[in-house]
Amino acid sequence: xxxxxxxxxxxxxxxxxxxxxxxxxxxxxxxxxxxxxxxxxxxxxxxxxxxxxxxxxxxxxxxxxxxxxxxxxxxxxxxxxxxxxxxxxxxxxxxxxxxxxxxxxxxxxxxxxxxxxxxxxxxxxxxxxxxxxxxxxxxxxxxxxxxxxxxxxxxxxxxxxxxxxxxxxxxxxxxx
Amino acid sequence: xxxxxxxxxxxxxxxxxxxxxxxxxxxxxxxxxxxxxxxxxxxxxxxxxxxxxxxxxxxxxxxxxxxxxxxxxxxxxxxxxxxxxxxxxxxxxxxxxxxxxxxxxxxxxxxxxxxxxxxxxxxxxxxxxxxxxxxxxxxxxxxxxxxxxxxxxxxxxxxxxxxxxxxxxxxxxxxxxxxxxxxxxxxxxxxxxxxxxxxxxxxxxxxxxxxxxxxxxxxxxxxxxxxxxxxxxxxxxxxxxxxxxxxxxxxxxxxxxxxxxxxxxxxxxxxxxxxxxxxxxxxxxxxxxxxxxxxxxxxxxxxxxxxxxxxxxxxxxxxxxxxxxxxxxxxxxxxxxxxxxxxxxxxxxxxxxxxxxxxxxxxxxxxxxxxxxxxxxxxxxxxxxxxxxxxxxxxxxxxxxxxxxxxxxxxxxxxxxxxxxxxxxxxxxxxxxxxxxxxxxxxxxxxxxxxxxxxxxxxxxxxxxxxxxxxxxxxxxxxxxxxxxxxxxxxxxxxxxxxxxxxxxxxxxxxxxxxxxxxxxxxxxxxxxxxxxxxxxxxxxxxxxxxxxxxxxxxxxxxxxxxxxxxxxxxxxxxxxxxxxxxxxxxxxxxxxxxxxxxxxxxxxxxxxxxxxxxxxxxxxxxxxxxxxxxxxxxxxxxxxxxxxxxxxxxxxxxxxxxxxxxxxxxxxxxxxxxxxxxxxxxxxxxxxxxxxxxxxxxxxxxxxxxxxxxxxxxxxxxxxxxxxxxxxxxxxxxxxxxxxxxxxxxxxxxxxxxxxxxxxxxxxxxxxxxxxxxxxxxxxx
Numbered sequence: 001x002x003x004x005x006x007x008x009x010x011x012x013x014x015x016x017x018x019x020x021x022x023x024x025x026x027x028x029x030x031x032x033x034x035x036x037x038x039x040x041x042x043x044x045x046x047x048x049x050x051x052x053x054x055x056x057x058x059x060x061x062x063x064x065x066x067x068x069x070x071x072x073x074x075x076x077x078x079x080x081x082x083x084x085x086x087x088x089x090x091x092x093x094x095x096x097x098x099x100x101x102x103x104x105x106x107x108x109x110x111x112x113x114x115x116x117x118x119x120x121x122x123x124x125x126x127x128x129x130x131x132x133x134x135x136x137x138x139x140x141x142x143x144x145x146x147x148x149x150x151x152x153x154x155x156x157x158x159x160x161x162x163x164x165x166x167x168x169x170x171x172x173x174x175x176x
Numbered sequence: 177x178x179x180x181x182x183x184x185x186x187x188x189x190x191x192x193x194x195x196x197x198x199x200x201x202x203x204x205x206x207x208x209x210x211x212x213x214x215x216x217x218x219x220x221x222x223x224x225x226x227x228x229x230x231x232x233x234x235x236x237x238x239x240x241x242x243x244x245x246x247x248x249x250x251x252x253x254x255x256x257x258x259x260x261x262x263x264x265x266x267x268x269x270x271x272x273x274x275x276x277x278x279x280x281x282x283x284x285x286x287x288x289x290x291x292x293x294x295x296x297x298x299x300x301x302x303x304x305x306x307x308x309x310x311x312x313x314x315x316x317x318x319x320x321x322x323x324x325x326x327x328x329x330x331x332x333x334x335x336x337x338x339x340x341x342x343x344x345x346x347x348x349x350x351x352x353x354x355x356x357x358x359x360x361x362x363x364x365x366x367x368x369x370x371x372x373x374x375x376x377x378x379x380x381x382x383x384x385x386x387x388x389x390x391x392x393x394x395x396x397x398x399x400x401x402x403x404x405x406x407x408x409x410x411x412x413x414x415x416x417x418x419x420x421x422x423x424x425x426x427x428x429x430x431x432x433x434x435x436x437x438x439x440x441x442x443x444x445x446x447x448x449x450x451x452x453x454x455x456x457x458x459x460x461x462x463x464x465x466x467x468x469x470x471x472x473x474x475x476x477x478x479x480x481x482x483x484x485x486x487x488x489x490x491x492x493x494x495x496x497x498x499x500x501x502x503x504x505x506x507x508x509x510x511x512x513x514x515x516x517x518x519x520x521x522x523x524x525x526x527x528x529x530x531x532x533x534x535x536x537x538x539x540x541x542x543x544x545x546x547x548x549x550x551x552x553x554x555x556x557x558x559x560x561x562x563x564x565x566x567x568x569x570x571x572x573x574x575x576x577x578x579x580x581x582x583x584x585x586x587x588x589x590x591x592x593x594x595x596x597x598x599x600x601x602x603x604x605x606x607x608x609x610x611x612x613x614x615x616x617x618x619x620x621x622x623x624x625x626x627x628x629x630x631x632x633x634x635x636x637x638x639x640x641x642x643x644x645x646x647x648x649x650x651x652x653x654x655x656x657x658x659x660x661x662x663x664x665x666x667x668x669x670x671x672x673x674x675x676x677x678x679x680x681x682x683x684x685x686x687x688x689x690x691x692x693x694x695x696x697x698x699x700x701x702x703x704x705x706x707x708x709x710x711x712x713x714x715x716x717x718x719x720x721x722x723x724x725x726x727x728x729x730x731x732x733x734x735x736x737x738x739x740x741x742x743x744x745x746x747x748x749x750x751x752x753x754x755x756x757x758x759x760x761x762x763x764x765x766x767x768x769x770x771x772x773x774x775x776x777x778x779x780x781x782x783x784x785x786x787x788x789x790x791x792x793x794x795x796x797x798x799x800x801x802x803x804x805x806x807x808x809x810x811x812x813x814x815x816x817x818x819x820x821x822x823x824x825x826x827x828x829x830x831x832x833x834x835x836x837x838x839x840x841x842x843x844x845x846x847x848x849x850x851x852x853x854x855x856x857x858x859x860x861x862x863x864x865x866x867x868x869x870x871x872x873x874x875x876x877x878x879x880x881x882x883x884x885x886x887x888x889x890x891x892x893x894x895x896x897x898x899x900x901x902x903x904x905x906x907x908x909x910x911x912x913x914x915x916x917x918x919x920x921x922x923x924x925x926x927x928x929x930x931x932x933x934x935x936x937x938x939x940x941x942x943x944x945x946x947x948x949x950x951x952x953x954x955x956x957x958x
Binding site: 006007008009011012013014015041042072073074076077080081089091092093094096097098100101104121122123124125128129131132134135136138 | 258
């Protein structure tokens with residue numbers, strides 16, 4: 001299935017993300033992964049989600065899936081306020097930089113990650129970090145959980161309406 | 177200063193020794209020893225002279241590449257697919273390609289400043305002569321050109337001396353640019369080393385430009401009490417004819433101001449500016465007005481206030497002519513670099529040009545004589561203003577509300593907006609009769625106009641936003657201190673010790689452009705935060721204007737609230753883009769004047785000193801341009817970390833340290849030759865922060881240096897921890913990496929920190945006399 005980048009002019013090149021047509025694809029990818037990690041940007045505290053904020057969904061998802069969370073920017077405070085302790089907090093460029101290093105031992109010291117899920121960063125920041133990972137982290141698959149198409153990820157939703165996106169994420173939460 | 181190109185030719189010379197025929201002697205450069213300091217190791221460095229230093233930095237701060245796209249399209253073999261480790265037709269891989277693009281950007285930036293400098297120097301020599309002394313601060317500023325002295329090993333004394341320096345810079349930029357050609361450099365780190373080289377050259381070019389204009393145009397000379405000048409749309413008296421100057425090169429603006437003064441018209445006409453030309457107008461003429469940063473171009477032109485638009489060079493909207501036509505304002509272009517397709521009228525009589533512009537026979541004119549620009553601009557403004565009656569291109573409220581109904585809610589405007597602003601939602605509210613949501617976008621809009629280009633219904637979306645925010649626009653009346661230029665030697669003597677020992681927690685320079693992620697208010701907030709914390713805060717360029725567009729509870733702008741001295745709690749506007757060299761110059765002067773390190777062509781040692789001892793950080797929160805890239809590169813080589821806003825990630829490469837890799841953070845103790853762990857100080861060299869909060873925490877962290885005394889480190893840790901707690905709601909998890917001895921721990925937080933240190937298995941270490949250069953070790957290991 002073809003998808004267009006959210007920002008019209010952001011043309012990526014020959015290698016584009018596979019489009020997540022069903023949320024079960026994400027669930028399958030997570031289950032197949034040996035050591036996934038979830039990177040959560042500051043917009044997760046701003047984006048409305050099912051009566052709360054996206055960060056509330058993220059917390060539920062992280063608890064259910066057991067995937068360690070990396071909070072970027074000042075998101076650590078948002079998690080802490082909600083009584084959730086992420087595995088780590090660091091700048092978005094730092095987690096990107098660590099994910100390209102095959103010798104990094106991961107956020108939990110259990111070794112480099114093989115799957116990184118991203119949500120809640122500025123589009124252009126996530127775009128460029130995913131590009132860095134696509135080109136320089138051969139050991140890694142990436143998934144964008146945002147409601148916009150991220151062609152530099154391995155897998156991404158297409159541009160979705162807010163309602164469709166919420167529905168998809170809820171299925172992921174249910175089945176993960 | 178040196179002289180070059182000495183050439184002696186003797187046709188025939190009879191002497192006691194015999195007959196000499198056809199003797200030719202050529203000498204490339206004669207150095208006159210007016211500067212007593214012995215020549216250092218690296219005068220006029222070539223592309224590889226400082227490569228070893230660069231590699232030391234790049235070993236610690238490794239590039240993290242963030243390609244914009246997967247391909248290279250620079251030659252006819254291409255496009256080449258560089259995904260999955262593939263190499264292109266020339267053999268280049270993605271890492272090298274990205275660093276090549278960074279180099280290309282920095283070459284553009286450095287060439288732009290240096291071209292600007294060359295034009296200024298040639299013009300000023302023509303006007304004032306080659307022998308005009310470079311007085312940039314009298315006895316208060318004896319080290320008048322610290323960057324030039326450090327890089328080139330020469331001491332410029334006159335305008336003419338600057339020509340030689342520019343010869344060197346231009347030659348080197350050409351070499352660096354040639355490196356970008358297909359089939360030249362192939363290694364990404366060597367590309368990066370050349371990025372550093374061109375960044376260093378850029379600072380020389382900027383310094384030349386600014387000291388030339390300070391000396392010749394009598395700008396403030398390092399004056400902490402430079403006048404407070406008007407800033408903002410609301411400061412312009414729209415009852416008067418208005419001349420708007422856009423760009424960076426003050427020469428045509430000087431022509432306008434001089435003509436006005438000479439003809440008794442001072443006060444009759446408003447002369448205002450956008451972008452750095454505005455800074456330099458107010459450095460020359462304190463009745464000039466600064467409208468605002470680069471992003472105010474569309475909104476101000478469309479407002480209809482300018483009667484004449486004068487364009488010089490750099491960061492000018494390339495559709496400025498079209499936009500000016502919409503408000504019936506004639507345009508004068510005054511730079512060879514920016515002709516806008518207009519006829520060259522330089523040699524025509526001024527009155528003939530005036531007549532054509534006033535009658536509308538000509539929409540604009542290219543005039544390359546700044547004095548003629550002055551005469552024409554002033555005469556046209558006086559004649560056109562009563563005819564135009566401030567004709568504007570921004571619709572009235574009724575029209576906006578009516579037009580909004582044509583919005584198809586397709587979302588293309590939002591998908592074109594670099595800020596991802598929720599324009600369709602705002603348009604929907606406008607369709608229902610309210611401009612409130614559009615007005616909310618005003619503060620966040622960077623003024624690019626891409627929304628209008630994208631709109632399939634042809635709606636003037638940006639103008640709608642400006643109309644909705646018109647009240648805010650008209651209320652923009654602020655003050656900014658005119659750019660003061662260099663830092664005085666005596667100021668350096670006063671603050672050198674507390675900076676190096678860490679007792680002044682840092683020098684934070686807010687520089688660069690206005691591509692802010694979330695509006696300009698964040699810059700003013702950061703400036704106030706760090707000035708209030710008694711850091712030395714320096715500003716330049718668009719960031720300096722943005723910092724002024726704020727009022728505190730007492731109604732004071734930051735420039736009224738804080739002193740203009742280079743001291744703890746000072747807020748120092750050095751001036752326009754080219755004045756950025758004075759920020760690097762201040763760091764260099766700390767090493768030279770305070771620490772008495774040799775300055776002359778002694779780049780490595782001074783950079784090593786700055787990296788390890790001078791807690792300075794640059795923040796380019798809205799950096800967008802290639803010039804900003806090269807300015808940053810000059811700081812990197814000098815050991816000054818730079819933070820950019822999130823849009824800065826589009827520079828495609830970060831230089832990031834790895835705090836978790838202990839082996840990366842050892843220095844030599846110059847006293848003993850021992851290698852000592854000093855923690856990640858500073859942790860990064862080039863880094864994009866996601867949010868203002870993240871940037872503020874990182875600013876405090878990046879000010880730490882290995883040389884901090886225990887008292888200084890405790891002060892710096894106090895700020896870091898305090899900001900971290902306030903903005904992140906928690907203690908930092910890396911405190912153990914910055915506490916070297918128990919005495920480093922802030923007293924008020926001792927119990928809390930000691931507990932963390934115990935949990936982390938922290939061990940005390942020594943505070944070295946830090947250096948990365950083995951040659952500076954005084955006592956070799958037995």
